Amino acid sequence: MSKPIVAVVGRPNVGKSTLFNALAGSNISIVKDTPGVTRDRIYADCTWLNYNFTLIDTGGIEPDSKDIILSQMREQAEIAMETADVIIFITDVRQGLQDADSKVANMLRRSKKPVILVVNKVDSFKKFMPDVYEFYNLGMGDPIAISAASRLGIGDMLDEVVKHFPETSKEEEEDERPKIAIVGKPNVGKSSIINRLVGENRVIVSNIAGTTRDAIDTVVTHNKQEYVFIDTAGLRRKNKIKEELERYSIIRTVTAVERADVVVVVIDAVEGITEQDAKIAGIAHDRGKGIIIAVNKWDAIEKNNKTVNEFTNKIRQILSFLPYAEIMFISAVSGQRLIKLYDVIDMVIQNQNMRIATGVLNEILTEAVALQQPPSDRGKRLKIFYMTQVSVKPPTFVIFVNDKELMHFSYTRYLENKIREAFGFKGTSLKFIIRERKEK
Numbered sequence: 001m002s003k004p005i006v007a008v009v010g011r012p013n014v015g016k017s018t019l020f021n022a023l024a025g026s027n028i029s030i031v032k033d034t035p036g037v038t039r040d041r042i043y044a045d046c047t048w049l050n051y052n053f054t055l056i057d058t059g060g061i062e063p064d065s066k067d068i069i070l071s072q073m074r075e076q077a078e079i080a081m082e083t084a085d086v087i088i089f090i091t092d093v094r095q096g097l098q099d100a101d102s103k104v105a106n107m108l109r110r111s112k113k114p115v116i117l118v119v120n121k122v123d124s125f126k127k128f129m130p131d132v133y134e135f136y137n138l139g140m141g142d143p144i145a146i147s148a149a150s151r152l153g154i155g156d157m158l159d160e161v162v163k164h165f166p167e168t169s170k171e172e173e174e175d176e177r178p179k180i181a182i183v184g185k186p187n188v189g190k191s192s193i194i195n196r197l198v199g200e201n202r203v204i205v206s207n208i209a210g211t212t213r214d215a216i217d218t219v220v221t222h223n224k225q226e227y228v229f230i231d232t233a234g235l236r237r238k239n240k241i242k243e244e245l246e247r248y249s250i251i252r253t254v255t256a257v258e259r260a261d262v263v264v265v266v267i268d269a270v271e272g273i274t275e276q277d278a279k280i281a282g283i284a285h286d287r288g289k290g291i292i293i294a295v296n297k298w299d300a301i302e303k304n305n306k307t308v309n310e311f312t313n314k315i316r317q318i319l320s321f322l323p324y325a326e327i328m329f330i331s332a333v334s335g336q337r338l339i340k341l342y343d344v345i346d347m348v349i350q351n352q353n354m355r356i357a358t359g360v361l362n363e364i365l366t367e368a369v370a371l372q373q374p375p376s377d378r379g380k381r382l383k384i385f386y387m388t389q390v391s392v393k394p395p396t397f398v399i400f401v402n403d404k405e406l407m408h409f410s411y412t413r414y415l416e417n418k419i420r421e422a423f424g425f426k427g428t429s430l431k432f433i434i435r436e437r438k439e440k
Helices: 016-024 068-083 099-110 125-138 154-162 170-174 190-201 242-259 275-286 307-318 340-352 358-371 409-423
Strands: 005-009 042-048 051-057 086-092 115-120 179-183 204-210 215-222 225-231 262-268 290-296 326-329 384-391 396-401 431-436
Touching: 005 016, 005 068, 016 042, 016 051, 016 086, 016 115, 016 154, 042 154, 051 154, 051 242, 068 099, 086 099, 086 154, 099 125, 115 125, 115 154, 179 190, 179 242, 179 275, 190 215, 190 225, 190 262, 190 290, 225 242, 225 340, 242 275, 262 275, 262 340, 275 290, 290 307, 290 340, 307 326, 326 340, 358 384, 358 409, 396 409, 409 431
Parallel strands: 005 051, 005 086, 086 115, 179 225, 179 262, 262 290, 290 326, 396 431
Antiparallel strands: 042 051, 204 215, 215 225, 384 396
């Protein structure tokens, strides 16, 4: 089940980034006192009570500005509105109700999404409450008074936000079909890959608009198995500026990755692997998804007997955090190796769902500890009691030790490598949770 998306929207300089940072728990957004500093829309995973959601920070909207940066921000905010399940509309009690706020309110009303009206910079409820009532004039319901900088009123605001989260639909829970997100920078050939797969099979079962997600779900049948491909190719906006396109693509990528079991990161063979590719792959890695790296346009490359190895090494070097990812060289135009994609997807899904018996795991653990002693610090040595697998998608293991502080990440990596040597787990990340247990 994908997490709900919450977008923070409003004019420049009303405190969106401050609120975003307060909720995300760290200074992710650049905060400066000049309107228009937050250019990037940035996302963070947040938790409130029992709810997990993804928060999007948008650039400020100035509805009528012809200024290029502000018009780009308006476009960013529009994307946030298309993508979000709930919108936090933030205004500023000190600046009072502005004409631009009314125009933003009109834009938001058209989005038909639940909107929570928030009045920021209310550092003293006693002093500013009479000014908050002015915002009833926007016709967006009860304004919630907060101070993002002083962390006041944020709990009341979040209580209101989570009321609007979509119920987990029964259909989504029961849908066992593999979901594959095709992600990558603009123009790497994501749509072409899906069109080719559909064309090959000629059994497009349905073409469902991806609910509010604005990604298109295409159902393709191969060998009597249905696969749902989530396409983020609708990323190309009318905008001419390449970096802007890349920024827009990130948030759509997040929403598509949330819903997927396996993520196919498409790289342009002609352009080579870029920092943007690493960012996109990182989103899938952070969320513990199965990952396949598909190098597209391979037919357009002049090759010798070293080309594949050189390209593979370059990918492994730049995506060093993904040593487990499967790499394929394909061409959407000629269809080269595209049919093999299904086999690799099946293998990755199988590995994502693999369970290892506790007894077998602990045999590997005992052998690993005998080969390489656990680390020690100031005379105290790490003792590992046992390990057990607690969940799948991604496979997650709990390791019980005498002292968490002694469990260095390099030793965890060593144990991970031993598990991979025994069971492969190709294409999927593994997650390790370290727990302390008193010695008996």
